[in-house]
Amino acid sequence: MITMDNIIREGHPTLRKRAEKLTFPLSEENQKLAHDLMEFLENSQDEKIAEKYHLRAGVGLAAPQVDRSIRMTAVLVPGAEGEDPIFKHVLVNPTIVSESVQKAALAEGEGCLSVDRDVPGYVPRADRIKLRWFDLDGNEHVQRLKDYPAIVVQHEIDHLNGILFFDHVNKDNPFSVPEGTLILE
Numbered sequence: 594m595i596t597m598d599n600i601i602r603e604g605h606p607t608l609r610k611r612a613e614k615l616t617f618p619l620s621e622e623n624q625k626l627a628h629d630l631m632e633f634l635e636n637s638q639d640e641k642i643a644e645k646y647h648l649r650a651g652v653g654l655a656a657p658q659v660d661r662s663i664r665m666t667a668v669l670v671p672g673a674e675g676e677d678p679i680f681k682h683v684l685v686n687p688t689i690v691s692e693s694v695q696k697a698a699l700a701e702g703e704g705c706l707s708v709d710r711d712v713p714g715y716v717p718r719a720d721r722i723k724l725r726w727f728d729l730d731g732n733e734h735v736q737r738l739k740d741y742p743a744i745v746v747q748h749e750i751d752h753l754n755g756i757l758f759f760d761h762v763n764k765d766n767p768f769s770v771p772e773g774t775l776i777l778e
């Protein structure tokens with residue numbers, strides 16, 4: 594199982610690399626990685642398991658964060674207590690087909706399991722995206738996402754391109770955002 598010890602931190606060169614596209618069929622190794630990435634998110638969102646293994650709760654984990662420079666990320670956006678997740682997929686070779694001009698930013702700012710420091714400030718991202726990805730069997734999917742799920746997916750796809758959330762924070766005024774940016778509570 595993946596634990597925090599497997600997650601590389603800011604300063605590790607892999608976090609700044611462009612990850613390699615995958616071809617199908619996926620290798621056994623990459624099929625196992627897909628499972629392990631999603632398992633980490635499930636474990637991290639289970640209070641008992643997270644406490645037992647000292648896991649930071651996460652809604653996304655990209656392969657580069659465990660030092661595997663390939664275009665694969667797991668996303669697990671939970672629904673309300675006892676409800677189905679809002680978005681639960683392992684995305685292979687994800688692409689943003691189109692995105693809204695309108696931006697959105699999380700009111701709390703962002704963090705990252707690979708960044709062991711707080712970086713205050715808004716992270717402006719597209720509020721709505723049209724996402725295209727492949728599942729583990731190589732089937733293509735296309736889905737429109739908005740608000741929080743869209744923010745999460747953009748944070749993860751950034752990892753596949755060597756981008757970290759604080760790259761988007763305005764250096765002069767971290768809490769300034771482009772005109773019309775939605776601040777998501």
Ligand SMILES: O=CN(O)C[C@@H](CC1CCCC1)C(=O)N1NCCC[C@H]1C(=O)Nc1ccccn1
Nearest residue numbers: 650651652653654655703704705706707745748
């Ligand atoms: O690349 C992936 N990462 O770095 C894990 C990040 C991804 C999110 C950060 C902002 C958008 C995507 C992550 O999940 N976090 N960032 C650091 C600590 C908090 C944690 C988090 O937001 N946890 C959470 C939120 C709601 C419900 C359950 N858990």
Ligand code: NI
Nearest residue numbers: 704705706707
């Ligand atoms: Ni991250």
